[in-house]
Amino acid sequence: LESYHNATQLHKYGFVELTRRFNDVLMPEIELVDLKDKYKRKRMKGHFSDRMIEELTEALENNNQAILFQNRRGFSTIVECKTCGHSPQCPSCDVSLTYHQYKNELRCHYCGYKIAMQQACFACASVELDSKGFGTEQIEEEVKQLFPKAKVGRMDLDTTRGKYAYEKIISEFEQQELDVLVGTQMLTKGLDFRNVKLVGIMNADNMLNFPDFRAHERSYQLMQQVSGRAGRTKERGKVLIQTYNPLHKILQQVSVNDYESMFKEQLEDRYNFKYPPIYRLIKITLKHRDYNKVNDGADWFAKSLRITFKKHVLGPEFPPVSRIRNQYQKNILIKIPEKQSLTKTKEAILKIKNSFLSIKDFRPIRVVLNVDNY
Structure with a gap:
């Protein structure tokens, strides 16, 4: 937003706009899925709406690939005791530990502290533990259950820690050894997969509700980038965004590719509340x-x-x-x-x-x- 403001209004540097995709490829069709309505009508399987499952099935039947985006790694964000409500915290940071299923451990994403997954509550020794929130691991698991024949890969900080792990996952996906790739924002930037027909954003709300004055602008950019992975050849791609608030201005602007009105609105807010690029x-x-x-x-x-x-x-x-x-x-x-x-x-x-x-x-x-x- 600051750069756009500098280029178009202050003319500090030149401004060149790309209005078409390479080779005149059509922009993907973007559809917003209302999770509130789907849960009410009991049309959800895990974290997948019926629309998402339909589109995934169609893409896989036509031998196309799909990308699912969830901006949180791990299996579930919080493990909570059903009896006393206690959830394990990191001893040196003020955050609860995230459950990672593949190593069966609880981990702090700030300092790297980790302990084995508890079998009983630390506070009251109850064995009834509930996990809240969801990350890439849980999405990967659910895709495997819904589509047992599909080959599913995951790309986040945990799977790309090794030296060549990142290249390996990307080349597997490019050579169509994987059908569905689940990942965090690593997936969004500049990757060119020829055969991706569908991009699914599992939950757009946690990005929009982040306590930061640039949260809306960042979510717009992130969703725009992810949706740019779909339909990069002759066939038009499809993007599904699952959200509890489909009438949100930013989501509406993403769905019609309207950067300019997003820019104007955000700039007005920044002006009123005295934030950059004004201050x-x-x-x-x-x-x-x-x-x-x-x-x-x-x-x-x-x-x-x-x-x-x-x-x-x-x-x-x-x-x-x-x-x-x-x-x-x-x-x-x-x-x-x-x-x-x-x-x-x-x-x-x-x-x-x-x-x-x-x-x-x-x-x-x-x-x-x-x-x-x-």
Whole structure:
């Protein structure tokens, strides 16, 4: 969005638009599937709607391939005890552990901590454990159950850890040794598979509801990229997007390929709420093992910044995951209006940082300055 704004409105650099696909191939047909309605009518099998199963069956019968996209690896996001509601947490981060079925272990996606899958609840020793959420492993499993004859591959960080694993999966799919490929956002960028007829996005909502001012723009780009994998030869491809909210503006814009109205809308929002590209952003993160120290340090830092920058300072605030690798983190955001001098801003921030680090109690706190942190 920033680049588009720079090119079309500020004319900082040239702007060239591609309006057609190579060889005049048709854009894929995009269909939104309403999960709420499908669950109500009991037309779901696992995480697959009846439409998705129909299209997959048709693609496989015609010897075409399909890609299924789910932006979360592992089998299920949270393992929860049905009796007391306890779910295993990572000891050094503030997140619950993700269940990985192929190694039968629970793993933290932030620091790599892992333990064997528990047979009983750690808190109340009940054996009734329930898993919530779904990742690529679970989708792969379900495809195998629904289509026992289909050859299914999976491509995420877990399957591509080996040296040539990435190339191996891609060449297998290119040579049509695999019928269905399930994967995370690794699949989205720049791969050219000739025989892919169908692309399925399993759940578009978890991308859209991410707490970040660029979540909508990112989801648009990601869905656009994934759908670009379908129908890259003579036959027109098909894209199915499963969602609980098919009337969402971004999904509507993806379905009709309307980048311009997405750009205008997002830009208006950014203008109203003072975000880039209208304002510049600087994010200051304070990290330390001691919770109180980070709290006091961040308050002091924010107070000093407010004297200079007044209402343009946001925070201090804990991020969604406030502790990673035993370090507590707290963020302060500074917004810089267009007319403000960047050199003077930089000098003022560095001055405050130096006086912060000269205070004995705050010296062990790590201060990270991140300019344009998106």
